[in-house]
Amino acid sequence: MATSIPPSTNIQNISENALDDNTMFIPTMLANKPTIPKQFFWPKSETAPATGILDAPIIDLQGILTGDASSIKKQVDALRVACETHGFFLVVNHGIDTNILNETLDRAAEFFTMPLETKLNIVQKKGSMSGYSGAHSERFSDKLPWKECLSFKSGGSIEEFMGSSLGKEFEPMGLVYQNYSEAMKKLTLSIMELLGLSLDVGKDYYREFFQDCGYIMRCNYYPRCPEPELTQGTGAHSDTVALTILQQEEVEGLEVFTGGAWQSILPVPGSLVVNIGDTFMAMTNDIYKSCVHRAVVNRHSSRRSIAFFVIPRGNKVVRAHDSLIGPNGKRLYPDFTWSELEEFTQKYHRVDENTLKCFAQRLRLLGSSSSE
Numbered sequence: 001m002a003t004s005i006p007p008s009t010n011i012q013n014i015s016e017n018a019l020d021d022n023t024m025f026i027p028t029m030l031a032n033k034p035t036i037p038k039q040f041f042w043p044k045s046e047t048a049p050a051t052g053i054l055d056a057p058i059i060d061l062q063g064i065l066t067g068d069a070s071s072i073k074k075q076v077d078a079l080r081v082a083c084e085t086h087g088f089f090l091v092v093n094h095g096i097d098t099n100i101l102n103e104t105l106d107r108a109a110e111f112f113t114m115p116l117e118t119k120l121n122i123v124q125k126k127g128s129m130s131g132y133s134g135a136h137s138e139r140f141s142d143k144l145p146w147k148e149c150l151s152f153k154s155g156g157s158i159e160e161f162m163g164s165s166l167g168k169e170f171e172p173m174g175l176v177y178q179n180y181s182e183a184m185k186k187l188t189l190s191i192m193e194l195l196g197l198s199l200d201v202g203k204d205y206y207r208e209f210f211q212d213c214g215y216i217m218r219c220n221y222y223p224r225c226p227e228p229e230l231t232q233g234t235g236a237h238s239d240t241v242a243l244t245i246l247q248q249e250e251v252e253g254l255e256v257f258t259g260g261a262w263q264s265i266l267p268v269p270g271s272l273v274v275n276i277g278d279t280f281m282a283m284t285n286d287i288y289k290s291c292v293h294r295a296v297v298n299r300h301s302s303r304r305s306i307a308f309f310v311i312p313r314g315n316k317v318v319r320a321h322d323s324l325i326g327p328n329g330k331r332l333y334p335d336f337t338w339s340e341l342e343e344f345t346q347k348y349h350r351v352d353e354n355t356l357k358c359f360a361q362r363l364r365l366l367g368s369s370s371s372e
């Protein structure tokens, strides 16, 4: 198990009331200025525009829902190709009521356009994955993302969390986010069945492993930006989680780095974007890819996305199925738990495109030092 190591200097400790230290930057309050603060600048090497459009496969879940074997086989084959190359696919006929999808986007817009003091009443506190964040400026001091987030980590009632933090009148908004999360968890298990079939470990293998999974549900709000070419909505990274199910509104912004270029994933009405995360990549011993992606912003329109991050129960051992270890028998990652990886991302390493590699190196280092 990873022991605590002095945190690096690149993540400031979250001060109790970050606004007092003037360390918070709120993009909705900066959207109508002529320029953006330098804290939002990203290196030119990271802001090159996309040069193409990803032809992400559309996986039709109708078959899973009706048990149609021939349709399932077709989807499973398409899924395997996508996950072996870039780890992104769209799902349609996912069974989630359009009203739940739209209502969640609308409630998110309502929250982010509220007065700052309301948003700060639910500001994400040190050590918590739930609450409001303004450009993560309470955590980072440079390369700030041009976005605001409202996140909820599983383990409690979102309705109660909203009510107790913001007042009873916010309970209905919390209930909308809670219903959305419950629907997404159900969808997660259907996708896990297809992933199990696609890796020949059986329909139930990942479904059972993730039956008691946790989640982090996150509303992203990207206001329009006066200088979009200088910043990032969400910088290049791979998701450290097992799987991400993303609802994006019909405004372009999501891009994947694959085939040596940044490629847009265009919004397809009625579909959800799904991507393999680092944790699931480790569970396949790199057979399936957790791809680097980002969200860019523009000067004309705000953009919302709702990310549902699927995480294993905190103390469950993450380890690739034996049948997925190649003939050389080499396991690419030490066993780990989500709790260890989450702590690494929140205390020691700002998530980027190298998180899992750095995390695995640290585990091996600690493993070797603890065995001395």
Ligand SMILES: C=C1C[C@]23C[C@@]1(O)CC[C@H]2[C@]1(C)CCC[C@@](C)(C(=O)O)[C@H]1[C@@H]3C(=O)O
Pocket: 136, 145, 216, 234, 235, 237, 238, 239, 240, 241, 309, 342, 345, 346, 350, 351, 352
């Ligand atoms: C464990 C996590 C860290 C981030 C949330 C997540 O649950 C999965 C995705 C991660 C993140 C969104 C990747 C981009 C950078 C990041 C700092 C962000 O922009 O929010 C990441 C999240 C984090 O809070 O560290």
Ligand SMILES: O=C(O)CCC(=O)C(=O)O
Pocket: 218, 220, 234, 239, 246, 248, 253, 254, 293, 294, 295, 304, 305, 307
């Ligand atoms: O907003 C988006 O389109 C992507 C956001 C993202 O990648 C994330 O929150 O991990």
Ligand SMILES: [Fe+2]
Pocket: 237, 238, 239, 244, 293
């Ligand atoms: Fe992501």
